[in-house]
Amino acid sequence: MKLLLASRNKKKLGELRRILLAEGLDGIEVVGLDDVPGFPEAPETEPTFEGNALAKARDAYNATGLPSVADDSGIAIDALNGMPGVLSARWSGAHGDDEANTRLVLGQLRDVPDERRGAAFVCTAAFVNGDVETVVRGEWRGTITREPRGTNGFGYDPVFVPEGHDVTSAELSPEEKDALSHRGRALRLLLPHLREPARG
Numbered sequence: 688m689k690l691l692l693a694s695r696n697k698k699k700l701g702e703l704r705r706i707l708l709a710e711g712l713d714g715i716e717v718v719g720l721d722d723v724p725g726f727p728e729a730p731e732t733e734p735t736f737e738g739n740a741l742a743k744a745r746d747a748y749n750a751t752g753l754p755s756v757a758d759d760s761g762i763a764i765d766a767l768n769g770m771p772g773v774l775s776a777r778w779s780g781a782h783g784d785d786e787a788n789t790r791l792v793l794g795q796l797r798d799v800p801d802e803r804r805g806a807a808f809v810c811t812a813a814f815v816n817g818d819v820e821t822v823v824r825g826e827w828r829g830t831i832t833r834e835p836r837g838t839n840g841f842g843y844d845p846v847f848v849p850e851g852h853d854v855t856s857a858e859l860s861p862e863e864k865d866a867l868s869h870r871g872r873a874l875r876l877l878l879p880h881l882r883e884p885a886r887g
């Protein structure tokens with residue numbers, strides 16, 4: 688069985704692939720959007736991660752007929768009342784400009800004291816295969832730093848210190864991040880559902 692990972696974000700796609708392959712998906716060949724003919728993709732306008740993930744997975748399934756997984760994710764910052772949330776990828780106005788997004792958040796939190804800098808990375812993963820639709824959510828709590836640190840990962844990783852750690856998630860190794868991250872948690876919840884059709 689082919690499984691389509693419907694994301695345009697190369698770093699995210701790399702993590703999705705890495706997490707799934709580490710779990711050993713026997714009989715499942717993982718492909719990305721670059722491996723299938725292009726199709727129109729709806730803008731991500733839903734108010735929830737769940738809604739956006741499901742919309743992305745449905746678009747991918749409807750266009751290709753392949754069982755499809757989409758990830759909608761972001762960071763919810765306590766002192767910003769849960770924002771950037773679903774707007775995480777375009778918080779500074781430019782979609783996918785990780786550096787500008789990160790800088791804007793640090794500026795917005797400049798006067799927020801250490802004890803109120805809590806945040807959570809959230810990942811919702813949606814699996815669509817015909818009538819079968821499954822959505823799961825993984826969360827990863829931590830705090831926002833005052834300066835970016837580290838070069839691994841992507842997005843807000845350089846400013847996020849996971850709970851129980853002193854380093855940012857951009858200073859963790861890829862394997863350490865996968866073991867703890869919102870994305871790792873969500874995909875491990877999805878695994879039983881992915882394995883089911885592969886047996887048929």
Ligand SMILES: O=P(O)(O)OP(=O)(O)OP(=O)(O)OC[C@H]1O[C@@H](n2cnc3c(O)ncnc32)[C@H](O)[C@@H]1O
Pocket residue numbers: 693694695696699731758759760761762775776777783785788808840841842843844868870
């Ligand atoms: O929609 P696709 O094509 O998958 O790619 P995208 O980059 O637009 O992805 P999202 O809409 O899900 O937006 C997620 C944003 O949240 C941030 N983000 C998500 N997961 C992250 C992680 O593991 N580490 C750091 N930042 C993350 C990052 O800035 C992403 O651009």
Ligand SMILES: [Mg+2]
Pocket residue numbers: 731776
């Ligand atoms: Mg997106």
